[in-house]
Amino acid sequence: MTDLVVWFDGGCPVCRREIAAMKRLDRAGRITFLDLASAETDCPIDRGALLARFHAQENGVLLSGSAAFAAMWRAIPLLRPLGLAARNRHVGSVLEWLYVRFLRHRPALQRWATARDARP
Template sequence: MNQNLSLYPLTLYYDGACPLCMAEMRNLMLRNTAGRLRFVDMAPADFVAPAGAKREELARLLHGQAADGRWLRGVDTFVAMYEAVGVSWVAQALGGRWVRPLAERGYPWLARNRHRIPRWLAHVVFGTALRRAARQVAAAGECAQGACRRDGS
């Protein structure tokens, strides 16, 4: 999927009322420095699904609409979105021979039960990733201003 440029920009339709979903989207938003992802929160009551899609279906599993109009759902969306932000190891793991079948079975259950996941658990799952992404964004900003750090701090 990483070679398929017709995917990007990829528009992600996510549930902003879900703490786990929001933590993951914040992580991706911080990493989206190349603008390969667009984010649409479906939680507001005035959300209108795009032509050819139904809100109920979009809310069932994570969906992404590729630049060429194709729809991705579930694990395919996760693979494409992590590839888009340069977290290739996650994309490769999710798309891999051993993990993908497990993810395809487990993700629908997780999606159905996502509102039962407490906010603190979402923070545990994505807290480190969010801090790392924020540091990388800050470091990139410093480099853009000519003050790069070579020691990784």
């Protein structure tokens, strides 16, 4: 049984790269990764809301944004210190501020990653 469920946008090249890296780091298999691009993926909330922001469920609690990333980091031994630091409200606030800025640039990053993947 896994300790954490993570929903991700499998249609997003940036998301696919990041999740591939997290899967490699999750050697203990503590995280269940659910691809929202898959029709059979169950969603605890509206699929559009899950696609708009990163979501994870830790100990039955649904988290989004930087809090979801922090939960994922806590499940991976190498990244656990960063995930634990994110529990500090000041660190968490900075991470959320950075995440919201990332979301503004996500469409451009997706276009860049798609173009990069299309190169021979």
